[in-house]
Amino acid sequence: MADLRIDGHTRVIAHLGHPTHSFKAPLIYNPWFAAxxxxxxxxxxxxxxGALDALLPPLMAAPNVLGALITMPHKVGVVRLLDEVSRTARVAGACNAVKRLPDGRLVGDMFDGEGFVRGVQRKGLALAGASALVVGxxxxxxxxxxxxxxxGVAQLRLFDLNDDATQALSARLRxxxxxxxxxxxxRDPAGLDLVxxxxxxxxxxxxxxPLDVNRLDARTFVGEVVMRERITAFLAAAQARGCRVQVGTDMLFEQIPAYLEFFGLPVATPERLRELARLDTPQENTP
Amino acid sequence: MADLRIDGHTRVIAHLGHPTHSFKAPLIYNPWFAAxxxxxxxxxxxxxxGALDALLPPLMAAPNVLGALITMPHKVGVVRLLDEVSRTARVAGACNAVKRLPDGRLVGDMFDGEGFVRGVQRKGLALAGASALVVGxxxxxxxxxxxxxxxGVAQLRLFDLNDDATQALSARLRxxxxxxxxxxxxRDPAGLDLVxxxxxxxxxxxxxxPLDVNRLDARTFVGEVVMRERITAFLAAAQARGCRVQVGTDMLFEQIPAYLEFFGLPVATPERLRELARLDTPQENTP
Known part of the structure; x- marks a missing residue:
């Protein structure tokens, strides 16, 4: 196990959010940086x-700060502090990564969805022309x-108990x-490629x-964002119906190579990141 | 060698200065925190x-930031951003440590001199009633x-090519x-207990x-702040005259227990800190 050495040449990525106790990123990135x-x-x-507006600009101006990982409750609020955001971040209406360009402008991107998509694609699901349901x-x-x-999905079904959120997302997507x-x-999952x-x-x-699992077809691929358990009750029900699944931490590990590219740092595979990661419970490291 | 683990429970001490390349504190504190x-x-x-005024207040407001180590070029400028400073910091006209009190106020202290003093005292020099020359x-x-x-020194001789600095320091001391x-x-060192x-x-x-070494008495204790070499030309000349000496890094290691107390963290001896430290050149770790 290589040791993390911090010295005067170290560049900093601030992980901004509240509360911090459940932060996983330091336990994934830092072992990779050390290795x-x-x-x-x-x-x-x-x-x-309420604290982000005062903190982000001076922090991002520090020459050895490469950027920031943004999490709850700031993913939406950070957007208006940035000079530029990617198309994905604009459609998502949120950012989870910020960096400073050489000219000082701040740009944001959003990799949660990228992580999810990379994960299902690497499991063999073809998304071009596919149909999907996203609950939430x-x-x-x-x-x-x-x-x-x-x-490139062709059809996207959206559902949330907060209909305003769904309508706003739908408008940005269109x-x-x-x-x-x-x-x-x-939120009927019947007949879809991905739920x-x-x-x-x-x-x-x-x-x-989150939905009526009795309506799931065996051919439907089922994904989860909850990371509390590896196989959540929802995933267990989907597996019982014969579905292939993607667990919550896959989204986390699959998006980190995208983050590393964004920050211009050496990139590792999700598998290598999992191998090195030091999450609190052993099951969290298991794909 | 224990590994440094950073997670969502980690408290942060920001080391603020410019440039950062020669920073030594991360290489001394972090191995101790790991161990x-x-x-x-x-x-x-x-x-x-020019960047401190915007950065320090929001950074110090972050709940998991314990405080800051302040170095060049901010040791003097930081004082006016604080609610309270110690007597030593007031006399020095500078702070190298800042922390947030539970009520949110920012307090500063200055441990460079404390480190120097602890070092010479632990080498057996009695300061109460002593005479000393500080060049610079x-x-x-x-x-x-x-x-x-x-x-408790009784007599203090001060010299600097910038006479205004000496006069201002002298006024604060008096x-x-x-x-x-x-x-x-x-800057005549003859007949003094400490130079x-x-x-x-x-x-x-x-x-x-920095002064005429031919005027050094063998009984005079000679201290150094320059850390570039362990035995600087000045210390070598003093040793040749028979003087006992204190090397530059002693001030650094001796002040860290005081810093750790200030931040309310577990304290190590200077010897233990040296043993664990991972400075860039092996000689820097040697007392």
């Missing part, structure tokens, strides 16, 4: 709601929908992807399932 | 002149003078320590010596 001899470190900075139109659901659209068929307000739980359902024991 | 299981990390943040009235010279005064005999403008080089002379090959 690869990359002079960089991910540092958690506790940034409560919050930050992560919007990001997944945006990345699925960018990956504007960026005029050829995409967007359908809102229905995703992007709600927090599954975080707490006894949570309801 | 002692202290959930804290010292992180270099490059903060050029910049940040570190002012800090050493302030700490020598606090440690105000805080009315019984102290302060003498300015003379200190607190100038940058010795940083570059071929630098002049």
């Amino acid at each position: 690869s001899g990359t002079r960089a470190v991910v540092v958690p900075l506790d940034c409560p709601a 139109s919050g930050g992560v659901g919007s990001a997944i929908a945006a990345s699925l659209a960018a990956a 504007e960026a992807h005029p050829a995409l068929r967007v359908q809102v307000g229905d 995703v739980n992007a709600t927090p359902l599954g975080m707490e024991p006894g949570d309801a399932l | 002692s299981g202290t959930r804290a990390v010292v992180v270099p943040l490059d903060c050029p002149a 009235s910049g940040g570190v010279g002012s800090a050493i003078a302030a700490s020598l005064a606090a440690a 105000e805080a320590h009315p019984a102290l005999r302060v003498q300015v403008g003379d 200190v080089n607190a100038t940058p002379l010795g940083m570059e090959p071929g630098d002049a010596l």
Whole structure:
């Protein structure tokens, strides 16, 4: 196990969010930086709601700060502090990565959806022309929908108990992807190529399932964003129906190569990142 | 060698200065935090002149930021951003450590002089009633003078080519320590108990010596702040005259226990810190 050495040449990636206790990124990036001899470190900075506007600009102006990982509650709010955002971030309405360009401008991107998409593609699911249902139109659901659209799905069904969130997401998707068929307000998974739980359902024991699993076809690929358990109740039900699945931490590990590219740092495969990661519970490291 | 683990429970000490390349603190504190299981990390943040005012307040407001180590060029400028400073920092006119109190106020202290004083005291030099010469009235010279005064020296001789700096330091010393005999403008070391080089002379090959070493008595204790070499030309000349000496890095290692106390973190001895430290050149670790 290579040791993380921090010295005066170390570049900093600030991990901004609140609360910090459940942050996983430092436990994934830093072992990779140590193993690869990359002079960089991910540092958690506790940034409560309302504190981002004062902190982000001076922090990002520090010459040895490469950028920031942005998480709850700032993924949406950070957008208006940036000079530029990627198309995916614009459609998602949120950013989870910020960097400073050589001219000082701040640019943001959103990799949650990218991680999800890379994961299912690497498991053999072809997305071009596919049909998908994303349950949950919050930050992560919007990001997944945006990345699925960018990956070429033909039909996207969106559902959230907060109908306003779904309508707003739908409008941004239609504007960026005029050829995409967007359908809102229905969470029937029957007959679709891909179904995703992007709600927090599954975080707490006894949570309801996000949709009617009895309507799942065996040929449908089922993805999950909840990381609390490797096989959530929803994934277990999908597997019982014969579906292939993607677990929550896959989205996490699959998006890190994209983040590393964004920051201009040496890139590792998701498998290598998992092997090195030092998450709190052993099961979290298991794909 | 214990490994430094950074996670969502890690508290951050920002090391603020510019440039960062020669920063030593991360290479001393972090191995101790790793060895002692202290959930804290010292992180270099490059903060050029003029950038501190915008960065320090929001950074220090982050709940998991314990405080900051302040170095060039901010040791003097940081004072006016603080709510409160110690007497030593007030006399020195500078701070190298800042922390946030539970009520949110920012307090500063200055440990360069404390480190120097602890070092010479632990080498057996009694300071109460002693006479001393400090050559150099910049940040570190002012800090050493302030700490020598606090440690009870009776007579303090100050010299700097910048006479204004010496006069200002002298005025602050006289105000805080009315019984102290302060003498300015003379750098004759003859007959004194302690003589200190607190100038940058010795940083570059071929630098002049800070004072006339032929006037050094064998009984005089000689200290150095330059860390470029363990035995600088000035210390070598003092040793040739029979003087006991203190090397530059002693000030660094001796002050760290004081810093750790200030931040409320587990304390190590200077010897233990040296043993664990991972400075760039092996000689820097040697006392």
